[in-house]
Amino acid sequence: MPIADLQRQTITEDPPNRETPLPALLEQFTPNDLFYIRSNFSVPPIDLATHRVAVSGRVNAEQSFSLAELKALGTATEIATFECAGNARLSMDPVPAGTAWGWGAASTARFTGVPLRHVLNAAGPNDDVVEIAFEGADHGTLDDGRNIHFERSLPLETALRPDVLLAWQMNGEPLPAENGAPLRLVVPGWYGVASVKWVTHIRALNTPLEAHFQTERYVYSGEQGLADGTPVRRMRVRSLIAQPTDGEALSGAQTTKIAGVAWSGEGEVSAVEVSVDGGETWQPAILGDPPGEGVSRLWHISWTPNQTGSVSILARAQDTAGNRQPRDPVWNELGYGNNLIHEIRVEIR
Ligand SMILES: Nc1nc2c(c(=O)[nH]1)N[C@H]1C(S)=C(S)[C@@H](COP(=O)(O)O)O[C@H]1N2
Ligand SMILES: [Mo]
Numbered sequence: 600m601p602i603a604d605l606q607r608q609t610i611t612e613d614p615p616n617r618e619t620p621l622p623a624l625l626e627q628f629t630p631n632d633l634f635y636i637r638s639n640f641s642v643p644p645i646d647l648a649t650h651r652v653a654v655s656g657r658v659n660a661e662q663s664f665s666l667a668e669l670k671a672l673g674t675a676t677e678i679a680t681f682e683c684a685g686n687a688r689l690s691m692d693p694v695p696a697g698t699a700w701g702w703g704a705a706s707t708a709r710f711t712g713v714p715l716r717h718v719l720n721a722a723g724p725n726d727d728v729v730e731i732a733f734e735g736a737d738h739g740t741l742d743d744g745r746n747i748h749f750e751r752s753l754p755l756e757t758a759l760r761p762d763v764l765l766a767w768q769m770n771g772e773p774l775p776a777e778n779g780a781p782l783r784l785v786v787p788g789w790y791g792v793a794s795v796k797w798v799t800h801i802r803a804l805n806t807p808l809e810a811h812f813q814t815e816r817y818v819y820s821g822e823q824g825l826a827d828g829t830p831v832r833r834m835r836v837r838s839l840i841a842q843p844t845d846g847e848a849l850s851g852a853q854t855t856k857i858a859g860v861a862w863s864g865e866g867e868v869s870a871v872e873v874s875v876d877g878g879e880t881w882q883p884a885i886l887g888d889p890p891g892e893g894v895s896r897l898w899h900i901s902w903t904p905n906q907t908g909s910v911s912i913l914a915r916a917q918d919t920a921g922n923r924q925p926r927d928p929v930w931n932e933l934g935y936g937n938n939l940i941h942e943i944r945v946e947i948r
Pocket of ligand 1: 634635636637638639640681682683684734735736737749777778779790791792793794795796797
């Protein structure tokens with residue numbers, strides 16, 4: 600399908616949650632109008648002209664910055680693949696509560712903004728700082744009645760990484776409203792939740808943040824082999840088949856391309872293997888140029904089906920840290936980090 604005909608699939612309209620159509624992942628950068636959206640609350644109204652970001656807490660000089668003042672601190676561009684930690688939640692058994700993500704809660708873009716460390720250094724964090732907290736303008740009421748803003752924190756050493764940005768541009772365009780305009784955090788390699796949208800307040804803390812979206816959500820609980828409360832951080836290795844798509848009909852005895860993307864937040868993708876017989880046998884895929892750690896890498900194979908009927912295609916990736924994908928979903932209570940091997944079925948006629 601031509602890219603112009605692709606559309607996001609809306610999972611919920613308000614708050615906006617939308618999946619990227621998988622064929623769009625074959626573009627080096629996911630077009631802005633196809634980038635996935637994950638929001639816990641409604642998109643907050645923000646006056647772009649007067650928007651300021653406050654930096655406070657354990658710093659030498661509390662201050663606030665206009666967008667123009669942030670831009671004057673320096674500009675950098677980073678390519679990042681974002682994935683929601685809840686991606687593929689629907690493939691868990693039983694399906695945990697939470698946004699009903701199929702496979703499309705992932706996208707890649709080029710983000711431009713100021714390295715966060717320049718902003719922090721301008722305020723001068725005190726020696727006792729352990730975390731930096733970020734508050735978004737979005738807010739809402741939880742089931743238990745608490746009215747809160749979206750708030751998350753990063754360990755200080757992560758916040759000071761040179762590739763962590765406060766970004767105002769995505770793929771050379773102003774950040775779309777649903778992706779956090781005018782300013783969002785970008786934490787390459789980490790599950791999307793780290794990349795706080797609509798940032799209004801940055802606080803330097805001398806104790807770890809206790810907040811709903813920090814300690815009650817986006818943590819692994821009830822997963823075998825992991826301590827309860829382990830925070831969701833680096834993206835687990837994953838490969839997705841972008842072409843053909845699940846349920847597509849193909850003509851037999853014709854060569855078709857099976858293509859997709861793979862990434863890992865824990866190393867570089869070192870191999871992708873494809874099976875066209877439901878996982879009995881596997882062949883190595885041809886990998887595209889390495890795009891850098893944490894960024895999605897293209898792969899493909901050519902395939903000439905010599906049978907008719909329903910065929911199951913799978914693709915699995917490995918990374919340089921030795922991580923592989925499980926065939927069966929690994930379950931946890933909140934439905935995070937499910938990097939099981941992607942499987943689709945096609946109909947050969
Ligand atoms: N302020 C705010 N930031 C947020 C969220 C949110 O609900 N509010 N969702 C987080 C989650 S869970 C993800 S996966 C990413 C999604 O970014 P996107 O909507 O640009 O794809 O934003 C993160 N930042
Ligand atoms: Mo997410």
